[in-house]
Amino acid sequence: MALIELQGINKSFGTKDKKVSVLENLSLKVEEGEMVAIMGKSGAGKTTLLNIIAAIDYPDSGTYLYDGKEVKTRNTSQGIKFRKDRIGLIVQHFALINDFKVYDNVELGLWETNVKGSARKKRVMEVLESLGIADLKDKYPNVLSGGEKQRVAIGRAIANNHKLLLADEPTGSLDSDTEQDILNILKDLNSKGMTIVMVTHDEDVANVCDRTIFLDKH
Template sequence: MALIQLEKLSKSYGRGNKAVPVLINLDFTFNAGEMLAITGKSGSGKTTLLNLIGAVDFADSGRYLFNGEEKRFRSVSDGVRFRAKHISFIVQHFALIDDFTVYENVLMSLWETPTKPHERKKKVLEVLERLEILDLKDKYPPQLSGGEKQRTAIARAIVRKPAIILADEPTGALDAAAEKNTMDILKELHAEGTGIIIVTHDPEIAAQCDRVFELSKG
């Protein structure tokens, strides 16, 4: 069964005569536990699609079905609640809070979950250990390398065990070794049953996924 189904989804930016259509009547399906790559040329709407899936942005028209249930997002808060339950993001520029330690950046994902403080701590330490960054837990993001930052971002994404991880060019800012390492972690998570959607323009990354969804302009 499809975990996410988008039907006739349209999205444009701007208003009136200046509106630029990015996605027009798009149909999209994502199955539970799948590892999917979204590819396409620059400006084809890859990140727009990912943001619509993650309820970061809202479609102008069309239907969004999650587990067969239609979702209507009307505000930022609707998106926040939806993500808190089902979805985590990993982005190219890591999106870490520079004033929080590695530990706090990961802990952030659990603040709004019904977890007791000592359980939160245990979960965070476990995931830091798994990603081999436990020794960095008291460091701040500016003190980390690109690979370490991305591991921290991944740790934050997986600590609350979401159904889907949305990754927007997750290896775009990494060197070859860090890129391989990141992909290995994502594949490992996929093997454990986590659904992963990766936006990439790199064919080698796309080739490592179960399926590729290619967007053409519009």
């Protein structure tokens, strides 16, 4: 059974008389354990698609099945509940909290979970170490390089060890060595069983994935 299945999804933005259709009759499947790239030009609806899979946004029509069950989430608190044990998310442009240290940014990934107290501390340190950023734990994001920030964003997304990781251009604006480091981290997570859906503009990045889904509206 597919981990994610979208059937005939439609999504538009705007008001009734000024509607912009973004996703039209989109159907796709992602199997458990796959690493899939999403490509398409700017404005094609890649972030919109990830937001629907993460239940941050909702389709106008069509069906979304996660692990065979229909996702009918239609508000923020339902969305948080749906995501918390299922989906880690790396949003476009990192979105780290600048007033929080690296440690606290990663710990945010355990927000609203049952991982508390010393288990929480242990998990955050484990994640920081696995990403090679444990020595940065007391630094604030504004002193970090792009690659370091990206590792922190990955740390926050994987802290709760979800089945599914959604990543919106995780290697955007990184130099090729750092891009390779980040890809190796994602590949490693995938080889340990995490399903990954990743938006990218870069064909070399897409080639590392098992397959590519193209969003090519217009």
